[in-house]
Amino acid sequence: MRKKIKIWFHSGATSDIKEFSIHKAVLGFISLISISAIAGASFIGYDYLQLKKISFNTGILDQTIIEQNNEIKSQRSQIQSFAGEIEILKKQVDSLSVFEDKVRLIADIKQTSDSSGLIGIGGIPRDDLDQDIPLEKKHNNLMREMHQQVGQTNLAAKKQALDFEHLIKMLEKKRNLLASTPSIRPVDGWITSKFGYRTSPFTGRKEFHAGLDISNKSGTKIIAPANGRISYAARKMYIGNLVVIDHGHGRVTKFGHLKKILVKQGQQVKRSDVIALLGNTGRSTGPHVHYEVRINGTPVNPLKYILN
Known part of the structure; x- marks a missing residue:
């Protein structure tokens, strides 16, 4: 069996044919080296491509992490802002509840249900809103x-809205009563004798004074402290010129020692209407108005019915 392989080649059409002989073992070794080199190059190339791919994916992952951190x-910033809005909303609901209580106190309307329900709700800790805290920590x-x-x-x-709806209905019912309840000073001046x-x-001698004496210049205007009807407008012994207003609901006010009466019996008046001029008629020690408030015939302290 031949152990060599002959190879003939020529470089051109007119050149001589040259012959080489290569031992089979050498040719096999060269072939093995070539195949190994090709395989190694292919592996290195594949590995390089994988490394490039991993590097590319790592860059994308780093960018994704940066975007997620942002x-x-x-x-966190939005949550912090939202928490602030919650606190503002809670304060507004509390303020409405306080306002409702004041209106009910003035109108003498009792609360028919429990409080607004905000009692016991704490605030959100500021530390939990720190933007640098990892999202998974305390987030849930x-x-x-x-x-x-x-x-x-x-x-x-929602409960506050229902309470206000009920309050409005009660105020509608009490509107006439409130309009007929004395609530303002009949005249500016100095209180010279209390109730x-x-x-x-x-x-x-010691005696009971059923009203309030308010002094001012003679001729100062006197106004009605609430809506009502003039039930008396004439002179009367000791108290001089007298005006009595029947406000309904058992409420009556009296104004004595007047210089001049400006209303007539049976006339309807509204709160702040001028009804007379301050004077010194009847048994009096100086210009003033004797002001009385009576509830169901019983005199009460007029100061309790002066809100201004």
Whole structure:
């Protein structure tokens, strides 16, 4: 068997044919080296491509992480803003509740249900809103707490709306009563004698003073403290010129020692209408108006019915 392989070649059409002989073992070795080199180059090339792919994917992942971190900070900022809005909403609901209580006190309307429901709801800790805290840390608890507070505040707001609706209905019913309730000063001036027991300037004895004496210049205008009807407008012994207003609902006001009466019996008047001029008629020690408030015939302290 031949152990050599002959190879003939020529470089051109007119050149001589040259012959080479190569041993089979050498040719096999060269072939093996060539195949190994090709395989090694292919492996290195494949490995290089994989490394480039991994590097590319790593760059994308790094960019994704940066974007997610920015999104986390943005979410924290939004949550912090949302928490602030929740606190503002809670304060507004509380303010409405306080306002409702004041209106009910003035109008003498009792609360028919429990409070607004915001009592006991704490604020969101500021530390939980730190934008640098990892999203997974305290995030679930924070979101759960905010969700709970939003729910409670929403229920409180709905209840407050129902309370106001009930209050409006009650105020409608009491509107005539409120309009007929004395609530303002009948005249500006100085209080020279209060309601209650005093020493009489005429007898020197202790006696009950059923009204309030307010002094000012003679001729100062006197106004009605509430809506009503003039039930008396004439001169009367001791108290001089007298005007009595029947406000309905058992409420009556009296004005004595007037210089001049400007209304007539049976006339309807409204709060702030001028009804007379301050004077010194009847048994009096100087220009003033004797002002009385009576509820179901019983004199009460007029100061309790002066809000201005």
